[in-house]
């Protein structure tokens with residue numbers, strides 16, 4: 001048996017559990033070496049539960065058995081943790097976005113290029129059954145030539161206490177809704193349509209307040225001093241393929257479910273695609289001449305019923321149920337197979353940079369009143385082959 005790739009996880013917060021479950025249980029190409037977190041006891045507790053060793057970040061970065069650092073820190077730490085990992089010669093899989101600004105993401109991209117290392121950036125839901133099936137339907141011409149797409153994510157965030165990761169993850173530069181939730185839609189659009197040529201849009205920052213009574217700043221206005229981080233955005237994208245798409249991202253101040261997906265309009269039909277925050281979901285197709293939509297079965301296996309609507313057993317936190325069913329981690333696995341087979345990973349370094357440039361571009365266009373021409377090239381991802389993804393996923397990733 002070939003040697004697995006060693007994984008070190010930095011950041012043992014909320015989302016680390018779903019990664020660690022999948023990394024340790026689902027994929028034989030990955031081996032968990034260690035976990036690190038500055039909060040006392042957090043790495044130890046995580047190692048007890050999932051294996052690997054509790055380490056400091058420094059120890060983890062210096063461990064020769066770690067090939068891939070999985071950066072699951074909150075947004076303000078993405079840049080420094082990824083930079084340190086690259087400087088230690090490690091490949092990186094980072095939670096979205098690559099950094100807290102396009103400028104700092106570009107620095108990381110250049111550093112990775114100079115060192116011939118990979119940075120794959122989440123979300124990896126675009127590698128799931130839902131959007132890989134959508135990609136196949138489009139590639140097979142089921143709706144003719146795609147012309148346009150609309151996408152919208154309008155939701156809020158739970159009131160956050162001082163202990164909560166939500167505060168530092170969402171209400172910070174590079175973390176507002178066009179980045180946080182918008183990234184799922186952007187990665188899905190890049191997966192199915194390829195690179196964007198120009199971006200335009202309108203953006204604004206609506207007033208927000210600290211709403212958790214336990215927060216010392218309770219009642220005060222929450223100001224994010226960054227013109228590139230609005231919390232209300234209407235972006236328009238012109239893809240190199242000619243497809244035109246819009247993305248509405250708005251922090252509505254309340255939790256609103258269900259979240260919507262993406263609708264795609266083609267010359268011969270229309271597809272209503274699932275919420276790209278999920279690996280599965282429902283795909284509905286209507287072709288010219290038909291009056292009704294029909295549900296299309298998933299052609300790719302990695303779909304899991306990761307959904308907010310699963311029955312929640314009594315005494316269980318609904319978020320635990322979602323995490324247990326989530327399939328995050330496929331992007332790390334795909335990166336490992338890409339390294340083994342000497343090809344670029346599907347969540348390519350270029351795609352990670354392109355994704356953050358889209359939000360930066362729309363915010364810039366809104367400020368200047370001028371279309372923003374994208375500066376970062378990206379190749380359209382190779383689709384996954386249809387099929388089930390088991391512990392040895394090579395067959396669907398590589399020919």
Ligand SMILES: NC(=O)c1ccc[n+]([C@@H]2O[C@H](COP(=O)([O-])OP(=O)(O)OC[C@H]3O[C@@H](n4cnc5c(N)ncnc54)[C@H](O)[C@@H]3O)[C@@H](O)[C@H]2O)c1
Nearest residue numbers: 011012013014015016037038039072073074075077095165
């Ligand atoms: N929570 C979710 O549902 C969710 C879902 C998808 C993606 N994400 C993304 O995952 C990332 C982490 O989110 P989370 O919800 O787990 O946040 P969290 O705040 O619960 O956890 C982040 C962890 O990172 C640690 N950390 C922060 N800075 C660090 C540093 N410099 N070095 C080492 N460790 C550091 C913190 O101590 C904390 O334990 C964010 O980018 C977020 O957007 C979160």
